[in-house]
Amino acid sequence: MATICELVQLPVGSECGKWTILKKLGEGAFGAVYLVSQKEKPKVEYALKVEAESDPLGLLKMEVAVLLEVKKQKIVGRHFLELADRGNLPQKFNYMVMTLVGKSLQDLRKTAPFNKFSMGTAISVARQSLEAVEDLHNIGFLHRDIKPGNYTIGRKEMHELRKVYMLDFGMARKFAREDGTLRNPRARAGFRGTVKYAPLACHIQREQCRKDDIESWLYMVVEMTCGRLPWRNLTESDDVGVFKKECKTTRLRCLFGGCPREFTEVFPILDKGKFFDAPEYTTIYELLEKAMVNTKSNEFPYDWE
Structure with a gap:
């Protein structure tokens, strides 16, 4: 079975919604993460996570659910990242955008x-x-x-x-x-x-x-x-x-x-x-x-x- 990262590759310079892909930060078994910025604020960088829409696991959906609840309960910033955006390109992939962080x-x-x-x-x-x-x-x-x-x-x-x-x-x-x-x-x-x-x-x-x-x-x-x-x-x-x-x-x-x-x-x-x-x-x-x-x-x- 092809991994998600093989299915979804976003070239540098391409657009994903209002976000521009600057570079790939990494990829794992469940998808790739990219460095992105907004066209109107090119100096503010975020991390964009992507997952094929056809992926049977659909992990991004749960990620979004958790971060929306984090936002609702006003505990963003203590130990959780801000969900800056989420969306999907129909028949292609789902994505979420969050605060950029340092090393694991x-x-x-x-x-x-x-x-x-x-x-x-x-x-x-x-x-x-x-x-x-x-x-x-x-x-x-x-x-x-x-x-x-x-x-x-x-x-x-x-x-x-x-x-x-x-x-x-x-x-x-x-x-x-x-x-x-x-x-x-x-x-x-x-x-x-x-x-x-x-x-x-x-x-x-x-x-x-x-x-x-x-x-x-x-x-x-x-x-x-x-x-x-x-x-x-x-x-x-x-x-x-x-x-x-x-x-x-x-x-x-x-x-x-x-x-x-x-x-x-x-x-x-x-x-x-x-x-x-x-x-x-x-x-x-x-x-x-x-x-x-x-x-x-x-x-x-x-x-x-």
Whole structure:
């Protein structure tokens, strides 16, 4: 099957609605991202994401739904980007335009010494990325693909090198109805997310809930802190699932070696929560604060400043 990026290629200089394509910023399995500007404001640059209209996954629709809700709830700017425009060219592709950001946490970690952040940066970024998860949950959505590639920092030109943004809501799912009641879990749910960071629920095809997003967040935080996850070389999803299960009990040290001991206290907090329960975000923030004090770390400056 052809990927979306093979289907939709926008040449530099071409127009997409009121936007001019300046260059391609990157592409993944789900589509391409371009640097664009408006004809009347050529100096103000944005990111345009594109997806073939025929694409069966239709991830852009969910992305737009999340960012519209973010706008409605007035939480744009804290850890979410502004949706500047959206549209489609009939029979061709759908697109969305949003704020331009800096490098992803994934890229920053990979270029850092020993593939990890300093303790202060790791803990501080952990707090910001958890705030984003909590904000998303508060507007009724699960992310279901929490990983370092789906977080970025702001741009230097905007003086936002200390700001962490959450991206990519194509895998998101609305878990709360308009009246605030929660949707019941499906009997069986397909695998959603990225094997390396997916929660255990994913491996056993159980419906994900809020605490599962935080489990993925914890794996990401461990990797940022000590530079690796112990199952990084396993290729089979089932083997990774077994390893993760063992890391909660007999192989705790295997996962958390090199991390503040406060990180090990997150699993018990998550495990006592039931499917419909809101996670204890405040308790986890307190653990992060404690870790910062006990490791005698400084929050700023960040490693990349």
